Structures are given as C-alpha cells and as structure tokens.
Amino acid sequence: MTLTSILPTLRASIPDPFAIDRWPEWTHPTTRDVIVSGVSMLRLVEICDTPCVHVAAAVIPGTHGRPSGLEQASVIVARVTAVPRAGVLELDAALGTVQAHLDEARLIGRVSTRRIRSYELGASCVSLPDDVVAGDLVAIPCRGAITCRSLRTGARP
Numbered sequence: 001m002t003l004t005s006i007l008p009t010l011r012a013s014i015p016d017p018f019a020i021d022r023w024p025e026w027t028h029p030t031t032r033d034v035i036v037s038g039v040s041m042l043r044l045v046e047i048c049d050t051p052c053v054h055v056a057a058a059v060i061p062g063t064h065g066r067p068s069g070l071e072q073a074s075v076i077v078a079r080v081t082a083v084p085r086a087g088v089l090e091l092d093a094a095l096g097t098v099q100a101h102l103d104e105a106r107l108i109g110r111v112s113t114r115r116i117r118s119y120e121l122g123a124s125c126v127s128l129p130d131d132v133v134a135g136d137l138v139a140i141p142c143r144g145a146i147t148c149r150s151l152r153t154g155a156r157p
Helices: 008-012 041-048
Strands: 028-029 035-038 052-059 067-083 106-108 116-123 124-130 135-145
Touching: 008 116, 035 041, 041 052, 041 067, 041 135, 106 124
Parallel strands: none
Antiparallel strands: 028 035, 052 067, 067 135, 106 135, 116 124
C-alpha cells in the first residue's frame, strides 16, 4: 500500500510509485505524464495519435534502472474507447499479442484524485482511478519491442 493509494489526493502533487524494472530505460513518471528516454508519452500521442508505441532498452532487473544492452521494452499509449459498464474497460489497442505489464498501467493526460479500482480488460484486469471515461489515455509498459501493427484490432501474432 502506498501513500497515494491511502490518500489519493496526493496524486495531484506527487506521482504514483512505479516498478522501475517493468518500464524501459530512463523512465520517470510525473503527475500527468510518463517520460521515457526523454520522450513525453503525451507529446507522442499528439504526434502519432493512438495507439502508439515507444521502444527503448529494457532495464536489467535489480539494478535500479541500468539499461540492458540486449533486451528491449516498450510503452503503449492507448485511448479508452468505452467503459460499457462498471468495472469494464475497452481500449483502442488489442493487447492480446503483447506481454503487457497491466499492473503498471497509468492514467496520463490528467490527474485523478479518485481511489484506484480494478477494471476488466479483455481476459485480464487493470487498476486505474475509478473516474476513467472514454477518451482518457493509458500508458502500459510491455516486454520486448512492440509494433503498432500488432496492436490493431484483429491483429494476429
């Protein structure tokens, strides 16, 4: 349990903690964005729309962020297309073919001070603030180098 989960209003001034080993090199969260290797995920969406992907070196587990010379990691930014019923979420990206770390998913683009809740996302679950609406942006770290083509609805592995 973290301070931001106990007191969600703290998210307006400090970002939620994150597992550095799950994100690409040089990742740091802000209250409303995730910066990966100097690239703002919000700015990436402005340029590329959604879903979009940023690929960088993976982090060697247990090194507090040291980049790997061999492995890669990605961040997917997807838009919420619908919240059809309570506890269910739909994105504009098909995540079935990627190794997504859904436990590290983050709402970006705005600050929410609402409590975190679990949403069904296909066959998996993701934890996000309970005021998520269509149009919100979600950043999700993944293992390996992901292509935008693999995120298209109906994509095959």
